[in-house]
Amino acid sequence: MSPFPEGNFTIVNNDTGRCLRARLGRTKDVSDWKEGTKYLQYVTDKPGLELGEPDGSPATVWWFSTIDDAAERQPFNQIVSHAVGEYQNIGNHCVWLDIKPYPTAEDRKRAADQFRHKLDDMPQSLKEKLALLLPDAFKTWAEAEVGPDASLAQQLELWHGYCASITFPEHNVENEDEDGVEAAQAYIDAAADEGIHRPQVESGDASTRMYGCGASRDKNSTYRWTYDGTHIYAADSRTVAAGRTYWTDQDGFLVGKSKGGPGQAWTLAPWKPTARTQHDPVKAIAYTGLFGPVAGLLGS
Structure with a gap:
């Protein structure tokens, strides 16, 4: 009762x-x-x-x-x-x-932010393991953005933002580099194998x-x-x-x-x-x- x-x-x-x-x-x-x-x-x-x-x-x-x-x-x-x-x-x-x-664009953005934070909060040992999957083209781009001495943490911060952005429907990937999207998906799948899963998109x-x-x-x-x-x-x-x-x-x-x-x-x-x-x-x-x-x- x-x-x-x-x-x-x-x-x-x-x-x-x-x-x-x-x-x-x-x-x-x-x-x-x-x-x-x-x-x-x-x-x-x-x-x-x-x-x-x-x-x-x-x-x-x-x-x-x-x-x-x-x-x-x-x-x-x-x-x-x-x-x-x-x-x-x-x-x-x-x-x-x-x-x-129905979830709004803001709801999907919130889910993307949650996923990015989950990737950023991975244990250091797992970050180092998954970092082997980063494509060389991205590393070159990250060094150009941050500087030639960009640390792994700085590179991963940019990479995790990219991975999160292509995960949810509000992001238009039609003009994205196919190799980059494919590499990001491989990284996301590897993180899921380690228990780091994408959150569901829910209405606010x-x-x-x-x-x-x-x-x-x-x-x-x-x-x-x-x-x-x-x-x-x-x-x-x-x-x-x-x-x-x-x-x-x-x-x-x-x-x-x-x-x-x-x-x-x-x-x-x-x-x-x-x-x-x-x-x-x-x-x-x-x-x-x-x-x-x-x-x-x-x-x-």
Whole structure:
């Protein structure tokens, strides 16, 4: 069973101290006059997610929905905003995550950089062994670039960059020297035989958003979550695999990443309303980020 607290709770990052907050949409007055009569109308923007101060306000409050999905015959397992349901007349909203379906050029460049670093970090003995595969034409070029006294380390730094650049699809090799490409491929294959493998190209960080609990997800989205006492990640057998969905506080933004690294440890604790929000519902609304005509009428 997923150990989400019963009732309302807060979600705080152990590494940064920031908590998950709902940002309510601003309410705008779009009233209009017609034939001498003013017709009142307000439009509220969509709510959003943010990481910020754990001040105990309603914006920091969530609950776990185990309501059964009749279509899939399993619980929804949604992390639902208390503030949106309480203060905006738009139905319940929960945390969604979206993965980019196809790697971008930036994603491929990142994979190439990772591969170059893996080659640079090989043990010295392996570097000396594989250096025998460097073509003479490259050594001549490297000496021209760095100098006639170019060290093996300097040569390999240039060579590893070249090997990484021809490995991934964003690099156009049509006009490259065929002998150089062939030599680089032989070097890459020899490194793989020694356990130095090219990384897979993956899309970048998965983005998160607030969206309606009643909406249907597509193959690149999820709203189902599980919690192992430290990590929050996808619990979805039909759409997004869990491996790249671990909640991460990345510089104040909630993203999904592969497991490992800072900003991925979370504490879920029962919500304890502060005195100002427990006894003053007007200020409680203001603390959620709801501004505009409605908040003004309430006196915030």
